[in-house]
Amino acid sequence: MVSRKLMGTWAVLDFLLLAAGAVLLALSIVWRAENTLMNMVLTPAYLTSGTILGISLLVTFAISIAAIVQKNHVTLGLVLLNYTLLLDAIGIVVIGTFVWFFTLQERENFHVRWLNASRETRIILQDQLKCCGYFNGTDLVEIGGTFCQNQDFVAGLQANETSNFCVTPITAYADSTLNNVFTTIYGFMAVVLCLLLASLCVIKKRQEDERFKKIDAKRGGRGFV
Template sequence: MVSKRIMAFYAFVDLWLLAAGLLSLIMSIVWRTPNLMLSFTISNSDLTAGLVLGIMLLVTFLISIFAVAQRGHVTAGLVFLNWTLIADAIAIGVIGSFIWFYSLHQRNNYYVVFKAQSESTRQAIQDKFSCCGYFMPNDTTAIGGFCANQTFVDSLFNATATDTHACVGPITGFTDFTLNNIFTTIYGYMAIVIALFLASLCVIHQRNETERFKKIDAKRGGKGFV
């Protein structure tokens, strides 16, 4: 019989797995709603990856319930669960590492994103942060709003500090905070997956051990001592 402590730990980690899956699923849906800076920072492909990861974790949670609910001597479900957890770990590692690596080159990466935005979106970002252009005030500037005209934009340019009054600082300040929280959270899922994997191994070991003792006792003609 599996000890109560192991089963309690299994249940505790399993609930965290459920929470991780729901968090990924919900945030991937909620963040698709129009939001100036979140839409700028996170691409649709990123949100799709988060949605897929959330679904994977929730499916794993359902498998874990089915696996542990099987009869005491059956471990096939738990073995299948462990293979599912390995797949989850790979997905977590790939998605988390992609976001982390992307965050290492934010200034250049988001310059490309900024240039690709419409005039109205760039103007909204400039108005939000009271800045003009990306690397320099007179670079990729959307005229209008805070950056009312070219004369005003040119007056902001400082040859000794070209990024003064430019948007690169406030933009990457927001994106850095957002991306760091995202990939840190995703990497945190790895601890949950590993913990459940180890808990599953413990359950498998104790079930196999219990079954082995039952077979030994049966050969001796006893009524069972485990």
Template structure:
């Protein structure tokens, strides 16, 4: 018989898998709110990926319940579960790696996105961070409460290659926000991997133990129903 301790570990990782799926789905809806910096950092494709991952993990949890309640000699459900977990792991690893790789090039990546923002959004960012222009004083600068004509003229006169002038341009302050957010995203995504791999490992243990129990039952039956001495 499969030990209660083994099944306890299996159940713990299974519940964690459900929690991860729910968190991913909730994240995909909460972060659809209107927020200029958040919308700049997290695209609709990212939110869709989070929703898909969440649904996959929740489906895996539901399938696992059906697989584990089968009789001992029926292990095909758990075998299929392991294949599903491998697919989940590949999906999580792919999404997490994509976000991580994007975060390595965010200064240039977000420059393109920054240029696509409407004028009002760039004005909001300039006023929030007290900066003018993205890479330099003339790069996508907009007149705003902070960026007055005199401030724009001053910022435009600064050397963008001088690190002492970096605080006057928006690139550093924008990417400081996006870097934190992206790090949280791919770290959370990679955080699903130990759960998936843990459940995979304990599912293999449960399969092995059930097969072992069934083998001993057959041996016992051949001995006339008597146990081993």
């Protein structure tokens, strides 16, 4: 019989898998709210990836429940669960690495996003972050709003004060946000792999129990004593 300690460990890990999926799905929905700076950092592609991964983890949890309640001699469900966990692990690595790789060249990558942003978006960010232009006061600056009201004001900004230009506050916010995102996603890998190992242990123990039952049956149910 599978020990209570093993099943308890498996249950805790399975609950953590449920929590991971719920957190991913919830944040992927919440972060779609109207927030100009966050919307620039967390693009729809990121949020869609998070939604898909969150749903995948929740589906895996559902499979795990169906698998664990099967009779001891039926291990097909747990085997299917393990293959599903492997797919989850691949998804975690791909998404986490994609976000991490983007952070390696944040200044240049967000310059592209700043370039592609609308005039209204750039003005909102300039007002919010109290900055003008991206790398400097002549780099894609938008005159207007409450901060960069005219060209004379922009020209008077100190060039050696990096906070005057939007690259610094944008990348500071993005660095903190994206680092937390990919670190958390990679953290889910521990849950997935530990549950995979626990499931393998449950399968092995159930197979041993069934083997001993068959041996016992051949001996006429007299046991080994």
